[in-house]
Amino acid sequence: MNNNLVILLIEDELAISNFISTILTHNKYNVIKAETGKDALALTASHCPDLILLDLGLPDMDGINVLKSIRIWNSVPIIVVSARGHEREKVEALDLGADDYITKPFGTSELLARIRTAVRHNQKVREDSHRELDKIIIGGLLIDYEKRIVKVEDKEIHLTPIEYKIIVLLSKNVGKVLTHDYLMKEIWGPYINENQTLRVNMANIRRKIEANPAEPKYILTEVGVGYRMVDEV
């Protein structure tokens, strides 16, 4: 057994599962395949994969339920594979603890990038639990948690406390999509229910840190789902 990362691929379509496993194997990952939710749960328990690719449409049970069951006892990064246009499904999956989602149809490079991000994020979280990061640098953007300073291209940016809270929250989950609901609850608490405020704050942040707010580099919008801070520019 080599030291390659183990990926559990849960997918019932043979053609898709074949092509994904080919790509993954070529990229030095060990692939375990599961075709049903039941198998998936059993394999997760027995093989302790480093990452799970989960297709939400499974023959025996709802992918969301597989996700729920795994999340009860395991924090392994899970990337959900879903069809385009089902934002609600994606939001639900993310709120239930999925790390990321990828929309069918997707290219190989996109898939590999998502896997890398998820794995890296997971490792970082584990390391972070030992020591707190004091700053993060993404391209020209620097967030210094200790001094509470945000800099773009070495120029200090003035953010309101709320804006700072948002940007810190996104940067601590860099690479990961944070849903609107999650952000609202984290920043304003559980009793606020309209996301206009969030949009306004995001628009302000973008006008402060992005060169062109219509072509953002650092904070991307996932339409209908939420926001993601990129981990590399």
Add this chain to the structure above:
Amino acid sequence: MEESKRGRLKIFFGYAPGVGKTYAMLDDAQEQFQNGVDVIAGYIKTTTSVETLELLGKIPVLPNKVIGDKSNLCNEFDLDAALKRKPMLILIDELAHSNEIGVRNKKRYQDIEELLNSGIDVYTTVNVQNIESLNDIVQIITRAMENETVPDYIFDHADKVKLIDIEPDELLRRLDHDKLENNNDDKNAPEDFFTKENLRLLREVAMRKAADRISHNNQNDGMLSDKTTNTKLLVCISSSPSSAKCIRWTARTAEAFHAPWVAVYVENKENEKLSEKERQYYQANVELAEQLGAEITTLTGQDIATTVAQYAKLSGITNIVIGKSRKRKFFNGIFNEDLEDKLISLLNNTEIHIIPDSSIVKNYHAKRKEFKIKGRTFTWKDIIRTAFIISLTTIISAIMEYVGLSNDNIIMLYILAILIISKMTTGYKYGVAASILSVFIDNYFFVEPKFTFNVIQRDYPITFAVMLLTALITSTMTVRIKSKVDFAESREQRTEVLYEINKKLLVTRGLNNIVDLTNEYIVKIFGRSAIFYTKDPEEGIPGILKLAQEETDASFLLSPEESAVAHWVFINQKRAGADTDTLMQAKAYYMPVVFQGNVLGVLGVSCSNGLRIDQSNRAFMRRIASLVAMALERQRLSDEQRSILVETEKEKMRSNLLRAISHDLRTPLTGILGASSAILENKKTLDEDTKEQLISHIKDDSQWLIRMVENLLSVTRINEDTANVTKIPEAVEEIVAAAIGRIRKRFPEQKINVTVPDELLMVPMDGTLIEQVIINLIENAIKHSGETIINVSLKKKNNYAVIEVSDNGEGIPEQDFPYLFESYVPNGKRTSDSSRGMGIGLAICMSIIKAHQGKMEASNREDKGAVFRFTLPL
């Protein structure tokens, strides 16, 4: 909705207390219970014998509701608990019971109707003396008053009636036995109720009633409708308690003939002066008739006979029922024809039924008192008028005497004065006073010896009588004319208002406008706050309230208690609330707006400050409600029609789309199929370069297919039913940014220039769809302009967000404009590259924007290239 299934009612019917109704009911229930039916006992009377109670066995008992204070505790059936518990079958003893104050409904049968309406089967018991239409017959037999009655329709509409019958001898024996056993003094009837003779008669009445019901059920419809067209009864009701007898008689006859019947009340000026007691009797009569199933009509007219006759002719009445006292009124008898004689002379084809009545005498006295009450009111204005005219006449008379005219002319002058006074004042009193005064003045001033009352001439009484009669006749006529005018005015005013409402409703479109208009009129007419529910408040849509100026606060109308009443009205299709029998503690009167058996809305009128809704207000409200019902129905139909139009439009769009797809999909599929089979079949002969070329073709074609499918998927997000999308506010710049991000992935080299305003634009939209539109437009621009820069801009213009995608390409060919946004283009009209270009992309953009109530247009720029622009309402 499961509520739509009505529960079934089974009545255990007996001729006297003690025949074993409760026993039979429990026995039947026990059988149902054994068969697994969910039975509960809602109310079993407390005085039931032990053996009977034992029959209850394991059937669960619903706890009773305890009402009242310590001194007067009452156990009542707990309707709300029963509705909440929702069993399949509920047992409720004593159908005719009247509930204590504080319970929602006045009568138990109303509770039972509610249970039936919510789909619960009910078993209940009732005695013959409690049936409304038989009430007076039973009263004659037993000489005992029975106040607790049940309207006949409850009995007639019951799904099953089981007659519980035992021999009167047996019943008497049983009662004696009971009395000996446990001193049972249950039966609250007097001692002489249970005589063998009484019981025999009651038994006969009960059996007849049960038999009538059977024959009623067995009548086939053909026969029934034949009968119905032949007979229609009319009963004249008055404000005297004796009318009840006529009403009951008519109800029984109508039932026997299966004929409809109308209760008519003739209103004239006199009625407005009804005493409080008479008003109560009148109200009671109307309610009784309504309960027995009559249609209530109020007519206005001076002469009862003519008014009734006219109405009877118009509405095809075949039988008229009137009550008549045996006492002849002497004075009236000489001058007035009797009502029945008049009716007979006016209607020669109608049968007249006369119900003898002894209690009319009382009523006559009451009428006599009326006159005295009327005479009490003097107004200063009228007194001054009278005095002035008399003085003037005296002066003129003095002049006439001076000139030398005879006393006869002076008397004539006084008669003229009395005529004028009677005409100008209200009531008889001024005329009468003036005539007496005139006689004295004439005597004093103008009859020798002057300035004394000494001489009494022989013709004196005649002069006086003529004057008095003149005064009386004139005032009577004046009063009559005045009252007629008043009537005409008030009726015209109401008709005018109804006409106005109708006119306005006819031109009003939209549910909310109809509701506002109705509220406005109700507030205006009644001077009270109004509330209008278009949907059952249970569905979470509150009523629309309009506050009257007369009231400072009407927010109580929105309270949950009040909307619960409205909910009840919705479910039961009956009026409720203040001044009714149901939910009387409510602060408003609620009336359903019904059209063809469907409740389209509920109208509420505030009754706070002790305001009341009397019969005429109710009738008026009913008329308004029927107008509103028509307006609402019209609105519903036009909505329906519009949705049909939308449906056809969508159907057209869909079929066009399908045609376009089948056309557009074939090309890339052929490409993929061809390339892949070429590789598979010629593996060995093909060189690497050719292979690679073929494979990259496959990739291109499949990418094209993916985009195509994404476009198609986006169409499915447009709501099937309404051609609408679920819109949530989105920041437009985020959507633009996301679209550009996706384009960048596919065309990393493309130069795109994006401008957004500083102001954040939030637009309600389906973000994914608008993203798709922007992607399609940019892709289209890339396809037609190649390497040049593409400009994407977002602006705010008035109340719209405007998004523009422009390029520097060759522009749009003139001949393409008409088909630019069409999904299907007749053969040969589309330029050659479009089959691999956008295809249906632009058509999909168009339908997405339309579903957002936005606009989309394309034009060529003055210098070079094309501009696609779409707007979204903010």
